Amino acid sequence: MSINWLRFVSPSLKKPPLFHLCHLPPPPPSSSAVIVAMSYDKELAAAKKAASLAARLCQKVQKALLQSDVQSKNDKSPVTVADYGLFINCSFLFGSFTLCFFDILHCSFLRGDQYAIALALLEGGKVVLGVLACPNLPLTSLSDAGQHSPNNKVGCLFFAVVGGGTYMQPLDGSSAVKVQVSAVENPEEASFFESYEAAHSMHDLSSLIAQKLGVKAPPVRIDSQAKYGALSRGDGAIYLRLPHKGYREKIWDHAAGCIVVSEAGGVVTDAAGQPLDFSKGKYLDLDTGIIVTNQKLMPLLFNAVRKSIQEKASSL
Numbered sequence: 001m002s003i004n005w006l007r008f009v010s011p012s013l014k015k016p017p018l019f020h021l022c023h024l025p026p027p028p029p030s031s032s033a034v035i036v037a038m039s040y041d042k043e044l045a046a047a048k049k050a051a052s053l054a055a056r057l058c059q060k061v062q063k064a065l066l067q068s069d070v071q072s073k074n075d076k077s078p079v080t081v082a083d084y085g086l087f088i089n090c091s092f093l094f095g096s097f098t099l100c101f102f103d104i105l106h107c108s109f110l111r112g113d114q115y116a117i118a119l120a121l122l123e124g125g126k127v128v129l130g131v132l133a134c135p136n137l138p139l140t141s142l143s144d145a146g147q148h149s150p151n152n153k154v155g156c157l158f159f160a161v162v163g164g165g166t167y168m169q170p171l172d173g174s175s176a177v178k179v180q181v182s183a184v185e186n187p188e189e190a191s192f193f194e195s196y197e198a199a200h201s202m203h204d205l206s207s208l209i210a211q212k213l214g215v216k217a218p219p220v221r222i223d224s225q226a227k228y229g230a231l232s233r234g235d236g237a238i239y240l241r242l243p244h245k246g247y248r249e250k251i252w253d254h255a256a257g258c259i260v261v262s263e264a265g266g267v268v269t270d271a272a273g274q275p276l277d278f279s280k281g282k283y284l285d286l287d288t289g290i291i292v293t294n295q296k297l298m299p300l301l302f303n304a305v306r307k308s309i310q311e312k313a314s315s316l
Helices: 032-036 041-064 081-093 203-213 226-232 255-262 298-314
Strands: 002-009 116-123 126-138 154-161 166-170 177-179 192-194 238-241 266-270 290-294
Touching (some): 041 154, 116 255, 154 226, 192 226, 203 238, 266 298, 290 298
Parallel strands (some): 002 116, 192 238
Antiparallel strands (some): 116 126, 154 166
């Protein structure tokens, strides 16, 4: 699950920007030279506050949640009191600005697994700021066996601004630390993330790719953009998102995570090796899927992905 906010700013600033979920006033017109060095301190502070408040609300709701509390929207997706609380939270923080997109909570929230509140700022089709609040993500390194341990302290906030690196801090507001993606160079030593639900990503194709790389560790399956956060601090080395035919990735499901990983030294591309393009509306125009890793492993991963996709296609 992800609660997502996207703010779009036109490069020319001649037209009002399009906002998703909630937005802040656009910055004053400035030259391209100034934009490069522009500070996003106000936007970052607002996004961190909104994400933190929303995450803490979700933690409280999830703790007390009963299945009978769940209602349903027209698209059959589950909705809880947390949905409405998050909407009110953002309305309060961002005042009278238009609220025009709200992504619902789904079963990962209801079953107590990973979920994320994801906020991103786009300017000229480029992600320049991202915040990920991951209420259930342990503060220590994620492991398949230990992520649900009652001894683990949970609740992480990841944030990144273009050119400024990626930082992580506890949701309680304690000091932030700069994080980096895994430095693993040998794919046999790498671990990889994929979606929890097989309906969201082709697990069989991911398994084939892992075999070609020589990855020995089993996949870590978690939902939401929490995978991007965990990857940005080196919990794993690879993330494979390979949706079934006909599925179209939405930009708000990847924008914040993309900059969080990129600013931590990672590489995020589609399955053809091209950077993700957030400038074409609400959908990503992708070739097959999304692959994420560090710079050393990307050539090997891309080659394994290409061969695996070809092999799978020829077997149909």
